[in-house]
Amino acid sequence: MRTELPVTLLETPDGRRADAILRSCVHCGFCNATCPTYLLQGDELDGPRGRIYLIKDLLETGTADTVTQTHLDRCLTCRSCESTCPSGVAYGELLEIGRATMARVVPRPPLERAIRRGLRAVVPRPGRFRALLVLGRAFRWLLPARLRGQVPVWRALRLPRAGKDADPSAQAGNARTAGHGRILLLEGCVQRVATPDVNAALRRLLTGRGIEVLSAREEACCGSLDLHLGHDEEARAVMIRNLEALAPLLDRVDAVVSTASGCGVTVKDYGRLLAHVPAYAGRARQVSALARDVAEYLADLGVEWSREFACERVAWHAPCTLQHGQRVTGRVEALLQAAGYTLVPVRDPHLCCGSAGTYSILEPALSKRLREARLAALGAHSPEVIATANVGCQLHLAAAAGVPVVHWLQLLR
Numbered sequence: 001m002r003t004e005l006p007v008t009l010l011e012t013p014d015g016r017r018a019d020a021i022l023r024s025c026v027h028c029g030f031c032n033a034t035c036p037t038y039l040l041q042g043d044e045l046d047g048p049r050g051r052i053y054l055i056k057d058l059l060e061t062g063t064a065d066t067v068t069q070t071h072l073d074r075c076l077t078c079r080s081c082e083s084t085c086p087s088g089v090a091y092g093e094l095l096e097i098g099r100a101t102m103a104r105v106v107p108r109p110p111l112e113r114a115i116r117r118g119l120r121a122v123v124p125r126p127g128r129f130r131a132l133l134v135l136g137r138a139f140r141w142l143l144p145a146r147l148r149g150q151v152p153v154w155r156a157l158r159l160p161r162a163g164k165d166a167d168p169s170a171q172a173g174n175a176r177t178a179g180h181g182r183i184l185l186l187e188g189c190v191q192r193v194a195t196p197d198v199n200a201a202l203r204r205l206l207t208g209r210g211i212e213v214l215s216a217r218e219e220a221c222c223g224s225l226d227l228h229l230g231h232d233e234e235a236r237a238v239m240i241r242n243l244e245a246l247a248p249l250l251d252r253v254d255a256v257v258s259t260a261s262g263c264g265v266t267v268k269d270y271g272r273l274l275a276h277v278p279a280y281a282g283r284a285r286q287v288s289a290l291a292r293d294v295a296e297y298l299a300d301l302g303v304e305w306s307r308e309f310a311c312e313r314v315a316w317h318a319p320c321t322l323q324h325g326q327r328v329t330g331r332v333e334a335l336l337q338a339a340g341y342t343l344v345p346v347r348d349p350h351l352c353c354g355s356a357g358t359y360s361i362l363e364p365a366l367s368k369r370l371r372e373a374r375l376a377a378l379g380a381h382s383p384e385v386i387a388t389a390n391v392g393c394q395l396h397l398a399a400a401a402g403v404p405v406v407h408w409l410q411l412l413r
């Protein structure tokens with residue numbers, strides 16, 4: 001793609017990077033075939049190729065209107081297009097630059113600004129988020145319809161536990177332990193409040209195998225929320241706070257492990273995102289090098305796990321941040337199958353469920369349609385449980401699913 005970005009922009013790291021990404025696109029349109037919003041809307045501007053053109057125009061002219069804003073807002077940042085693109089176009093990075101530029105040139109109406117400010121003020125702060133969750137659950141009936149469906153409902157997990165004979169470590173000849181590793185577990189902002197059982201499950205699995213699990217007391221948000229909403233400077237400030245919290249533990253651990261793939265994808269990217277902040281670039285690279293999704297960490301341990309529950313049929317929903325963002329595929333499936341579960345077929349496994357961070361709040365209509373489609377695909381072969389790997393997908397799917405939705409770690413013993 002030919003570009004004519006202004007010289008002043010090309011003097012900046014973001015300008016140069018955007019120019020290189022734009023030039024790598026050959027506008028073949030293959031990406032449209034796997035873009036959830038293009039498939040729903042059938043509009044070129046709601047597909048990756050159209051959005052790339054919109055961002056190119058925005059960067060070349062330094063101006064945009066609310067039409068561009070709407071089409072960029074509708075992007076889920078799922079990066080399914082990246083997995084499909086034969087030219088390796090780094091769409092996610094381009095969108096980051098495009099959204100940050102758009103935030104500076106296209107003002108939003110006061111109500112929209114207030115909602116976005118509210119999300120940024122509450123979601124990444126566990127204390128505030130917990131208080132809001134308690135209030136939201138108590139006064140759910142008073143909330144406007146748009147918000148009512150967003151309050152995660154607490155439901156007891158009604159699945160029968162597996163008996164002792166399901167535990168291979170209890171059987172003769174299979175008493176392998178993992179050794180004496182030590183990890184730094186990222187607790188996450190939303191996850192520690194909304195689904196605390198997930199990290200508790202990992203702690204139980206690892207400590208039972210002699211692996212120490214540390215966490216940083218002052219852990220901050222990973223920065224993904226600000227980044228996705230186009231607040232790149234604020235996102236970097238949050239990432240630096242998080243780096244400072246993690247830094248004292250980094251030299252003592254084998255890995256920095258995330259159980260929420262939405263956080264993990266950003267932490268893995270710290271090296272790139274903070275490359276131009278000299279005081280933190282080295283630490284950021286160190287964190288990125290140590291960062292692992294829990295599926296990678298457990299798969300590499302080579303330990304055999306058994307079934308925590310007596311159910312067998314599991315529908316696996318791979319979050320976009322795991323399969324497209326981190327390119328981790330097949331690991332969870334292999335671990336669940338080795339533990340004795342049967343994975344039912346799920347059509348179009350590359351498509352997003354519509355959760356996408358704050359998307360379900362900011363774009364509720366599209367988000368709901370995407371969830372309906374995903375739940376139809378996940379439920380087509382009568383699973384007893386749906387498993388996923390990110391707190392956002394888990395809560396979003398659980399709000400409308402007919403069977404329990406769990407983090408896959410909860411299925412292991």
Ligand code: SF4
Nearest residue numbers: 025026028029031085
């Ligand atoms: S598939 Fe890749 S090269 Fe083709 S239009 Fe999409 S982003 Fe551009």
Ligand code: SF4
Nearest residue numbers: 035075076078079081
């Ligand atoms: S990130 Fe997802 S929604 Fe956005 S353009 Fe790519 S495939 Fe479409």
